[in-house]
Amino acid sequence: MIRLGDIAYARSGDKGAAANIGVIARRQSDYPLLLRVLTTAVVADFFKDLRPSNVRRYELPNLGALNFVLSDVLDGGGSVSLRLDAQGKTLGQALLEMKLDVPNE
Amino acid sequence: MRCVRIGNAAGFWGDDPDAPATLLRGAPDLQYLTLDYLAEVSMSILAGQMQRDPTKGFAGDFLDVMQSIAPLLREGRRVKIITNAGGLNPTGCATQCAKILHAAGCKTFRIGVVQGDDVLPEIRAHAKSEAFAHLETAQPISTVADQLVTANAYLGAEPIAQALRQGADIVITGRVADPSLTVAPAIAEFGWKSDDYTRIAGATVAGHLIECGTQATGGISTDWLAIPDPAHIGFPIAEVYEDGSCVITKPPGTGGQVSEQTIKEQLIYEIGDPAAYLSPDATVSFLSLAVREDATDRVRVSGALGKAPPTTYKVSATYRAGFRATGLITITGRDAQAKARKCGEIVLQRLGEAGSPPQRANVECIGEDQRVLLRISVADPRRQVLEKFRRLIAPLITAGPQGVTGYADIPRPQVREVFGYWPTLIARDRVQWTVSVMES
Numbered sequence: 001m002i003r004l005g006d007i008a009y010a011r012s013g014d015k016g017a018a019a020n021i022g023v024i025a026r027r028q029s030d031y032p033l034l035l036r037v038l039t040t041a042v043v044a045d046f047f048k049d050l051r052p053s054n055v056r057r058y059e060l061p062n063l064g065a066l067n068f069v070l071s072d073v074l075d076g077g078g079s080v081s082l083r084l085d086a087q088g089k090t091l092g093q094a095l096l097e098m099k100l101d102v103p104n105e
Numbered sequence: 106m107r108c109v110r111i112g113n114a115a116g117f118w119g120d121d122p123d124a125p126a127t128l129l130r131g132a133p134d135l136q137y138l139t140l141d142y143l144a145e146v147s148m149s150i151l152a153g154q155m156q157r158d159p160t161k162g163f164a165g166d167f168l169d170v171m172q173s174i175a176p177l178l179r180e181g182r183r184v185k186i187i188t189n190a191g192g193l194n195p196t197g198c199a200t201q202c203a204k205i206l207h208a209a210g211c212k213t214f215r216i217g218v219v220q221g222d223d224v225l226p227e228i229r230a231h232a233k234s235e236a237f238a239h240l241e242t243a244q245p246i247s248t249v250a251d252q253l254v255t256a257n258a259y260l261g262a263e264p265i266a267q268a269l270r271q272g273a274d275i276v277i278t279g280r281v282a283d284p285s286l287t288v289a290p291a292i293a294e295f296g297w298k299s300d301d302y303t304r305i306a307g308a309t310v311a312g313h314l315i316e317c318g319t320q321a322t323g324g325i326s327t328d329w330l331a332i333p334d335p336a337h338i339g340f341p342i343a344e345v346y347e348d349g350s351c352v353i354t355k356p357p358g359t360g361g362q363v364s365e366q367t368i369k370e371q372l373i374y375e376i377g378d379p380a381a382y383l384s385p386d387a388t389v390s391f392l393s394l395a396v397r398e399d400a401t402d403r404v405r406v407s408g409a410l411g412k413a414p415p416t417t418y419k420v421s422a423t424y425r426a427g428f429r430a431t432g433l434i435t436i437t438g439r440d441a442q443a444k445a446r447k448c449g450e451i452v453l454q455r456l457g458e459a460g461s462p463p464q465r466a467n468v469e470c471i472g473e474d475q476r477v478l479l480r481i482s483v484a485d486p487r488r489q490v491l492e493k494f495r496r497l498i499a500p501l502i503t504a505g506p507q508g509v510t511g512y513a514d515i516p517r518p519q520v521r522e523v524f525g526y527w528p529t530l531i532a533r534d535r536v537q538w539t540v541s542v543m544e545s
Contacts, residue, residue: 009327022373
């Protein structure tokens with residue numbers, strides 16, 4: 001088992017009441033692995049406590065990156081949100097803790 | 106190939122006040138300095154300030170910045186400054202800026218002012234209709250018509266470029282798209298036509314990369330602990346080339362890092378569809394970008410593709426949405442999580458018994474095992490509910506569980522007004538921007 005953070009780095013932020021999480025392969029050769037394991041269903045399940053109304057995945061093969069947009073996960077976002085993380089800044093590193101059933105090198 | 110050097114020394118309102126002077130000293134060949142102050146709901150805060158004092162309504166921090174760099178300008182340092190610090194009152198901001206430069210003994214300066222982003226009258230006139238629907242929820246603006254506070258269109262680079270062409274040394278705007286602060290000098294320097302979308306797309310990417318300041322140079326990086334000398338993190342510089350490509354770098358001798366990683370992290374920051382990054386200057390595709398480390402702390406970004414921008418401007422409107430307050434208290438020791446949860450329940454229970462329960466409430470117990478920060482956040486349209494709430498935390502010091510502590514550092518919760526964010530679109534021909542250049 002490895003953690004996603006072993007093969008990728010990430011950054012997240014807000015888009016209104018939605019959040020985006022960019023996940024980027026540390027090595028381009030691991031991009032196909034990201035593509036395979038980080039499906040919208042897996043990401044939606046990982047953040048199920050935030051009850052996303054929709055999860056979209058965009059592929060950036062040129063950067064070895066995936067961009068996820070999670071709708072309605074910020075309790076309204078901006079100054080409306082009552083959450084500690086009103087802007088989704090914590091979601092990227094949270095996702096990097098995901099365990100992947102991939103053999104260690 | 107010709108290039109223009111554009112730095113950013115303020116990524117948001119509240120960023121390091123010393124950064125502009127530090128950047129100017131560290132990068133003697135910098136031609137343009139951009140300073141970004143406006144977040145999505147900043148305008149509503151400025152509206153409150155302007156209501157109390159009509160000469161306010163702009164980002165006052167910018168004046169402190171001008172004070173701090175005035176000695177450099179007086180000594181003859183040539184650099185042009187582009188900022189959205191004008192907020193709701195760019196003219197007022199420019200007037201104060203001119204006073205500061207004059208008092209500091211700076212010679213003649215031309216200050217350009219961009220106006221016309223304020224579309225509140227236009228939106229108010231149609232606020233009872235189905236128009237100006239919320240971009241995400243599609244609700245009509247009539248739902249918040251009576252609570253509207255501000256509405257500003259994100260203007261593009263063209264008015265700023267026009268001010269620069271008219272000789273402005275400083276350009277002060279209200280709401281403009283953040284990357285446009287960087288696109289404008291490239292347009293002005295290279296004489297790009299407004300439909301040269303591919304090159305404008307490249308400059309837009311450069312602007313996107315530096316608009317959040319140190320987020321491009323190692324700030325909030327996944328591997329932040331390995332970033333060198335973060336105490337002296339350098340602010341970013343974009344060298345924008347005539348073909349639209351750019352190199353992102355930072356002043357020599359500063360901390361932080363510009364690497365393939367820090368640039369890729371910032372490229373995907375707060376974007377939606379990477380095939381259609383929308384700005385008022387071009388619709389940009391990130392799918393053909395190439396990111397390459399040219400040298401230490403120099404990363405080349407090329408290959409952006411551009412198409413015509415939307416025929417609409419994006420608008421950020423804000424509306425009054427009641428009040429909120431947040432209480433914090435630390436709970437330690439055995440069963441700290443359970444104790445914290447119970448404290449949260451007690452506060453909300455007592456608030457309900459005192460009148461009516463708040464419209465919204467959120468309790469978070471942050472931490473593990475024996476050290477928990479209890480955070481209770483409450484919102485309601487009635488201010489008195491919040492006034493009651495803010496007095497219910499302190500009693501836990503003596504009536505709550507053993508292990509309540511940390512209260513001396515935390516003030517009683519402050520009641521703040523909530524401003525809702527209403528993103529919408531407006532046809533370009535309904536927005537009339539103007540540029541004026543005044544001599545200081």
